[in-house]
Amino acid sequence: MATATDVLRVAAGQIGYSRWNDSQQGTKYGRWYAASHGSYYGANGVPYCAMFVSWVMAQAGQSFPGLPAAYVPYVLSAGRAAGREVAKTAARPGDLVIFNWDGGVVDHIGFVEVNRGSYLQTIEGNTNNGAVARRTRAWGVVAAILRPSYGSVAVNGALAVDGYCGVATVSRWQRVMGTPVDGVITGQVVPDNRTYGRPNLMSYGYGGYGSTMIRAVQRKIGGLSVDGLLGPATIRAIQRRLGVAADAWFGPATVKALQKRLNSNRF
Numbered sequence: 625m626a627t628a629t630d631v632l633r634v635a636a637g638q639i640g641y642s643r644w645n646d647s648q649q650g651t652k653y654g655r656w657y658a659a660s661h662g663s664y665y666g667a668n669g670v671p672y673c674a675m676f677v678s679w680v681m682a683q684a685g686q687s688f689p690g691l692p693a694a695y696v697p698y699v700l701s702a703g704r705a706a707g708r709e710v711a712k713t714a715a716r717p718g719d720l721v722i723f724n725w726d727g728g729v730v731d732h733i734g735f736v737e738v739n740r741g742s743y744l745q746t747i748e749g750n751t752n753n754g755a756v757a758r759r760t761r762a763w764g765v766v767a768a769i770l771r772p773s774y775g776s777v778a779v780n781g782a783l784a785v786d787g788y789c790g791v792a793t794v795s796r797w798q799r800v801m802g803t804p805v806d807g808v809i810t811g812q813v814v815p816d817n818r819t820y821g822r823p824n825l826m827s828y829g830y831g832g833y834g835s836t837m838i839r840a841v842q843r844k845i846g847g848l849s850v851d852g853l854l855g856p857a858t859i860r861a862i863q864r865r866l867g868v869a870a871d872a873w874f875g876p877a878t879v880k881a882l883q884k885r886l887n888s889n890r891f
Contacts, residue, residue, distance in 0.1 A: 626684040626685045626686035626774065627718075627774050627786060627787070627788035628716070628717050628718025628719075628772075628774050628788065629717075629718070629787070629788055629876065630684045630685070630686070631680060631681060631684045631718050631735065631772070631774075632717055632718055632735060632737060632747065633684075634680045634683045634684045635680045635737075635747040635756075636737075636747060636758075638676070638680070638747075638749070638756040639747065639756050639757060639758055640755070640756065640757075641749075641755060641756040642753075642754055642755040642756075643672070643750075643754040643755070644753075644754055649666060649667060649668055650665070650666040650667050650668055650670060650672075651666075651670075651672045651675070651676075651750075652679075653672045653675040653676045653678070653679045653749060654666045654667070654670050654672050654675055656675070656679050656682075657678060657679070657692060657694055660692075661692075661694070665694055670694075671750050672694075672749055672750045673696065673732050673733050673734065673748060673749045673750040673751070674693050674694050674695060674696050674699060674733050675692070675693075675694050675749070676748075676749025676750065676756065677691070677699075677720065677733050677734065677735065677749065678691045678692035678693055678694075679692075680735070681772070686772055686774070687772075687773075688703065688708070688720070688770070688772045689702040689703055689705065689706035689708060690702025690703060696722060696730050696731065696732060696733045697729050697730050699720070699722070699733060699770070700722050700730050700767070700768055700770070703720070703768075703770035704768070704770075708770045708771050708772070708773075709768055709769065709770055709771075710769050710770075710771050711769070712763060712766050712768070712769050713739075713763070714769070715736045715739045715744060715766075715769045716736065716739055716771075717736055717737055717738060717739075718735065718736065718771075718772065718774060719735070719736040719769050719770060719771050719772070720733060720734075720735065720736075720769070720770040720772070721733065721734050721735065721736050721744060721746055721761070721766055721768075721769055721770075722766070722767045722768040722769075722770065723761070723765050723766060723767060724765065724766075724767035725765060730767045730768070732748070732750075732751075733748075734746045734747060734748030734749070734751070734759070735747045735748070736769070737758065740760075742763075743760050743761060743762055743763065744760070744761045744763070744766065745758065745759070745760055745761075746758070746759045746760070746761055747759075774788065782887050783796055783883045783886060784883070785880050785883045785884055785887070786876075786880070786883070787875070787876025787877070787879045787880045787883075788876075788879065789874070789879045789882075793879065793882070793883055793886065794808065794809055794837075796886045797837060797882070797886055797891065798837045800886055800889055800890060800891050801837050801840040801841060801844070801891060802840065803836045803837040803840050804836060804837075809835045809837065809838060809854060810833075810834075810835050810836075811833040811834045811835050811852060811853075812834075812835065812853060812854060813853060813855075833852070834851050834852020834853050835852045835853075835854070836852065838852045838853065838854050838858065839851070839852040841858070841862065841891065842858060842861075844891065845858075845861045845862070845865060847861070848861055854874070856872035857872075859872045859873070859874050859878075860872050862874075862878070862882070863878055863881075865891075866878065866881035866882060866885060867881065868881045
């Protein structure tokens with residue numbers, strides 16, 4: 625099973641693709657979909673946002689109800705029927721975001737890359753005049769957020785050591801630290817653009833008030849400002865404690881080391 629990091633890495637790798645620079649008919653995503661669903665989808669002029677999402681998920685090895693698909697309303701219907709819709713403001717990296725421009729049927733789909741609190745940063749296909757691009761989107765055009773079933777689930781009571789800092793990992797970390805358990809690292813400031821390796825279950829906002837769990841981590845390590853913010857100094861201190869490179873990048877190597885430690889019910 626893939627992780628949100630895997631899916632976003634594939635999606636980000638497509639940024640810059642344009643249907644206008646494609647030397648073949650249609651789009652690469654349409655031609656891929658056409659191989660199993662009919663030649664129409666590989667033709668010129670066919671909207672490809674849902675096929676882009678389908679292609680990315682397939683390349684990453686991640687399934688989702690209704691995918692692969694070429695029609696956004698079908699993805700929304702299948703996702704809702706499977707119980708995959710979550711509150712819009714709870715959007716997190718790797719979620720599918722459905723857009724509605726005019727109040728009619730839903731129009732467009734992409735991936736949530738970062739929840740910035742007051743808006744979303746996304747990766748979408750068939751945007752900016754037929755390209756794959758990183759966009760910023762206001763909440764007013766977001767119709768729904770759908771959440772794939774990603775990795776980092778507990779297996780026989782143990783965390784999967786997969787480098788994905790998801791609900792299971794954050795919840796276990798909170799339990800080990802003796803703080804309230806909700807699976808989210810709350811009260812963080814808006815991060816920089818190095819998002820892939822950051823913990824996926826983080827809540828951001830300008831002037832972040834900090835996380836109770838991160839405060840407990842900072843107290844346990846010592847020598848840190850106890851502000852509840854998972855910033856570079858705290859990440860480096862965590863990495864030193866875990867015995868990995870202290871590069872202030874909360875990426876897969878750091879998360880795997882953390883998961884191994886948490887599987888021993890310690891930090």
